[in-house]
Amino acid sequence: MKRFKTLLIAAAAFAAFSSVAMADIVFGTDAAPYPPFTSQNAAGEWEGWEYEAMLGVCAEMNEKCTMVPIAWDGIIPALLEKKFDGIFGSMAMNDKRKLQINFSEMYYDSTTVVIGPKGGEKNFTPETFNGKTIGIQAGTSNANYVEKYYVPTGAIVKAYKGQDEVNADLLAGRIDFIVADAVALKPFLDSSEGACCDVLGAVPMDVAILGNGVGVGLRKEDTALLEKINAAIKAFANKGGFEALSKKYKLEGLMLTAAKG
Amino acid sequence: MRWEWLPKYLPNLMFGLGITLQILVISVVVGFLLAIPVGLSQVNGSRFSKTIAGGFCSYIRGTPLLTQIWLLYYGIGSLFPLIPGMRENYMWLIRLDAYWYVLLAFTLSFAGYEAEIMRGAFLSVPKGELEAARAFGMNSGKVLRRVWLPSAVLKVLPTLAGEVIGQLKSTPLIFTVPVMDMMSVTSKIRQDTYLTYEPLLFLAAIYLILTFFITRLFAYFESYIPVRR
Amino acid sequence: MYAVAFTWELLSLGPKGYGDELLWGALRTLQISVFGYACGFALGLLGAIGKLSGGPLLRGVLNFYTTVFRAVPELILILLLFYAGTDSFNGLLVTLGYEPINVNGLVAAVLVLGFVQGAYSTEVLRAAIQAVPTGQVEAAKAFGMSRTGAFRRIIMPAMLPNAVPGLANLWLNITKDSALISVVGFTELALATRQAAGVSKQYLLLYLIMQALYLTISLSSIKLFGRLERNLRRGQPDLA
Numbered sequence: 235m236k237r238f239k240t241l242l243i244a245a246a247a248f249a250a251f252s253s254v255a256m257a258d259i260v261f262g263t264d265a266a267p268y269p270p271f272t273s274q275n276a277a278g279e280w281e282g283w284e285y286e287a288m289l290g291v292c293a294e295m296n297e298k299c300t301m302v303p304i305a306w307d308g309i310i311p312a313l314l315e316k317k318f319d320g321i322f323g324s325m326a327m328n329d330k331r332k333l334q335i336n337f338s339e340m341y342y343d344s345t346t347v348v349i350g351p352k353g354g355e356k357n358f359t360p361e362t363f364n365g366k367t368i369g370i371q372a373g374t375s376n377a378n379y380v381e382k383y384y385v386p387t388g389a390i391v392k393a394y395k396g397q398d399e400v401n402a403d404l405l406a407g408r409i410d411f412i413v414a415d416a417v418a419l420k421p422f423l424d425s426s427e428g429a430c431c432d433v434l435g436a437v438p439m440d441v442a443i444l445g446n447g448v449g450v451g452l453r454k455e456d457t458a459l460l461e462k463i464n465a466a467i468k469a470f471a472n473k474g475g476f477e478a479l480s481k482k483y484k485l486e487g488l489m490l491t492a493a494k495g
Numbered sequence: 496m497r498w499e500w501l502p503k504y505l506p507n508l509m510f511g512l513g514i515t516l517q518i519l520v521i522s523v524v525v526g527f528l529l530a531i532p533v534g535l536s537q538v539n540g541s542r543f544s545k546t547i548a549g550g551f552c553s554y555i556r557g558t559p560l561l562t563q564i565w566l567l568y569y570g571i572g573s574l575f576p577l578i579p580g581m582r583e584n585y586m587w588l589i590r591l592d593a594y595w596y597v598l599l600a601f602t603l604s605f606a607g608y609e610a611e612i613m614r615g616a617f618l619s620v621p622k623g624e625l626e627a628a629r630a631f632g633m634n635s636g637k638v639l640r641r642v643w644l645p646s647a648v649l650k651v652l653p654t655l656a657g658e659v660i661g662q663l664k665s666t667p668l669i670f671t672v673p674v675m676d677m678m679s680v681t682s683k684i685r686q687d688t689y690l691t692y693e694p695l696l697f698l699a700a701i702y703l704i705l706t707f708f709i710t711r712l713f714a715y716f717e718s719y720i721p722v723r724r
Numbered sequence: 725m726y727a728v729a730f731t732w733e734l735l736s737l738g739p740k741g742y743g744d745e746l747l748w749g750a751l752r753t754l755q756i757s758v759f760g761y762a763c764g765f766a767l768g769l770l771g772a773i774g775k776l777s778g779g780p781l782l783r784g785v786l787n788f789y790t791t792v793f794r795a796v797p798e799l800i801l802i803l804l805l806f807y808a809g810t811d812s813f814n815g816l817l818v819t820l821g822y823e824p825i826n827v828n829g830l831v832a833a834v835l836v837l838g839f840v841q842g843a844y845s846t847e848v849l850r851a852a853i854q855a856v857p858t859g860q861v862e863a864a865k866a867f868g869m870s871r872t873g874a875f876r877r878i879i880m881p882a883m884l885p886n887a888v889p890g891l892a893n894l895w896l897n898i899t900k901d902s903a904l905i906s907v908v909g910f911t912e913l914a915l916a917t918r919q920a921a922g923v924s925k926q927y928l929l930l931y932l933i934m935q936a937l938y939l940t941i942s943l944s945s946i947k948l949f950g951r952l953e954r955n956l957r958r959g960q961p962d963l964a
């Protein structure tokens with residue numbers, strides 16, 4: 235009987251530990267920091283443009299939402315395996331992903347750029363990268379772009395688990411270029427250590443790979459949730475919610491947000 | 496189950512297998528050679544060298560290899576560019592591929608685990624054997640070379656197969672830094688195809704086969720080593 | 725340059741420092757290790773009993789489990805189980821007529837670590853049970869004890885001291901293997917540090933502190949298990 239009691243106490247202790255207040259909707263996002271969109275600050279809380287956008291959209295739906303970190307390279311399988319309800323993580327809506335999951339309306343769009351040493355070649359062509367090392371975050375549309383356009387002309391690719399590690403290695407001089415999102419690189423370039431480097435320019439567009447903006451990723455069967463989120467994005471945009479956030483994070487002019495009306 | 500991706504990615508997987516095996520073999524050989532002095536100085540060294548060697552073993556065995564790889568590549572590696580003159584004169588050191596960092600991390604790890612076993616082996620050689628060698632007029636260097644080391648190494652060999660398999664099972668960790676090992680290729684396949692299980696199952700099968708071959712290889716070698724009972 | 729601009733504030737416990745995040749991560753590491761270890765121990769006990777007294781089919785299944793799970797790298801198993809495990813768990817619930825539950829990261833991490841650990845525990849406990857002198861088991865039978873009674877009152881206390889060194893090793897392994905969970909995005913010590921380092925750019929300093937925390941866990945565990953073994957071996961003849 236005593237042993238049974240200990241077992242009960244252990245089970246209760248475990249339940250107490252694990253029973254995190256389950257929100258109505260759980261969104262997955264990159265576990266590696268992705269400022270200024272999603273990152274966890276020194277107080278252990280989520281912050282960033284995208285996290286606040288999620289809160290805004292959820293307020294429109296009258297739902298309580300939480301954000302959970304998940305490794306980016308497995309985020310779509312994790313969604314399909316029902317680890318969470320949707321992806322709110324700057325996921326570009328490209329053709330390959332559209333075969334796997336549904337996307338909401340676009341809530342923001344920005345450009346893919348090449349970042350290199352200050353004073354680097356601004357009029358780059360694929361041949362510019364011959365023999366040069368380009369750093370990318372694994373599993374991103376930018377990575378697919380580099381593979382299609384720059385690897386055939388002799389670029390060497392290094393794939394990292396998080397954008398912060400790509401930035402750190404550009405700074406360290408281990409790679410020559412980064413191909414990444416213009417907004418995601420802004421905090422890095424604005425910081426004192428980012429003084430080494432500059433945006434050399436946007437890459438030529440390829441919608442099939444880079445996608446037409448960023449949307450919330452959902453499972454194909456969850457059509458009701460899709461409609462609900464679309465309506466909420468529209469409502470939040472009409473309030474000027476996205477624009478206010480861009481102003482708050484000083485990203486105006488760098489990104490396009492969901493249109494009003 | 497879908498397997499149509501396999502022919503397309505097989506060359507990449509074989510390349511990754513090559514990297515994985517290179518890191519395994521080099522780290523085991525160099526790590527074993529390092530383990531001998533580290534193990535010996537824990538048994539027979541000065542107090543200073545005992546502390547250093549013991550601390551090294553505790554550190555290697557007490558922290559996850561994953562974090563050791565991160566510390567070497569992102570932690571220590573990021574220091575190089577900050578040293579004045581480094582960018583001008585030692586660019587090759589800055590540009591050193593992650594492969595070398597991983598190789599170093601795996602070598603040190605194997606050395607740490609093996610040195611602890613070596614220490615035990617050195618201690619387990621009967622005192623009488625060493626005394627007999629000294630009685631024959633051998634100096635301490637000769638005792639070590641001709642008696643102590645050979646019999647300690649003989650004692651360690653049977654455990655080596657298990658240690659090498661343990662090291663093999665750590666090799667997927669390479670993929671946490673930018674090196675194209677087998678695990679990285681598998682992870683790439685998963686991103687390209689969105690398949691959750693098939694690429695991982697294939698990789699698991701390769702590791703099972705490698706484990707089998709290593710076991711057989713060591714069994715074969717062991718049959719050639721004379722054992723005195 | 726950034727590595728020079730270091731202040732102690734970075735490590736403080738308040739909202740401006742990462743000290744509390746790292747300690748909280750260490751707590752999570754201990755938590756998934758403890759529960760994963762308990763799961764593994766329970767699985768191992770069942771597995772060992774099954775291997776020693778089960779039928780050929782059960783023994784075959786268990787042999788497959790222990791052989792394959794100990795030969796495939798832990799990282800691959802963790803990835804496979806993390807995605808497959810919870811899905812099939814929910815599938816089982818649905819077949820049994822229950823609602824699928826939302827398995828949160830913590831439960832998934834514990835189940836995954838426990839399942840991998842179970843294969844190793846099975847082998848350690850099987851060897852420890854086999855090392856119990858048969859005379860003691862026979863004596864228990866001669867006293868008319870039932871099989872479960874003999875197991876609980878004779879075999880368990882007699883085999884535990886044999887199992888402690890192996891079990892101690894498994895505990896040290898699980899505290900280190902728990903770092904692999906970071907690869908799927910579960911925030912424990914390794915991932916919490918990685919996130920802090922990514923934001924603050926203090927990779928070297930934070931990784932060193934993370935390792936110091938892991939080392940503290942390992943070294944104090946070794947001490948505790950040493951004491952536990954001495955305690956359990958009371959009244960037993962000295963083997964050495």
